[in-house]
Amino acid sequence: MVAHEGHDTSMESMSGMDMGHGSSSSSHTGMAMAFFTATDTPLYSNSWTPQNAGQYAGTCIFLIVLAITLRAIFTAKSFLEMKALEGALKRRYVVVAGEKMVTDRASNDGTSITGILTTNGVQEDVRIVSAPVKHIQPWRFSVDLPRALLMTIAAAVGYLSMLAVMTFNVGYFLSVLAGAFIGELAFGRFNNGVMGGM
DSSP: HHHHHHHHHHHHHHHHHHHHHHHHHTTSOOOSEEEEBOOOBBSBBBBOOOSSSHHHHHHHHHHHHHHHHHHHHHHHHHHHHHHHHHHHOOOOOOOTTTTTHHHHHHHOTTTTEEEEEEEEEEEEEEEEOOOOOSOOOOOOHHHHHHHHHHHHHHHHHHHHHHHHTTTTHHHHHHHHHHHHHHHHHHHHGTTTTTTOOO
């Protein structure tokens, strides 16, 4: 009976320790189910745990910069796409011997129109052919490799931002939103409708 009571006492103390340990770890390492305002929430690892208000503010500033970086990456990708399209439109093609000449193709093309071009008083009959801007460009190492690298970096930055939001820390959440706002304010006009979601 005494041994049984001692066993119960040790079990209660162990369960109390487990419950205490579980409740303290759930606020830091477990998945929270509601927003909270603690200033000692770990970010990405236990070693990155703010110990005071200054470190917490520095972590929030880091998250703002991270979200701005995500918008900047999508802007860089938009510029890369525009540069690749301009290069494709300026590219010159060589006519292979025995193939149909470009002028023959243009004259048979229903989308082309004829007109008169006047330069310094000299008139010339011309045929205007629309540039093929809507078809898919061929795979090019110089274009597709940087595009893939940018998208990989954007995915990594986006997931890091998402993990910060998933801590349910109000300061981290608002920092990511503030960075998204500032980034869109700074870079949004360059994206030409490209949506850079997280």
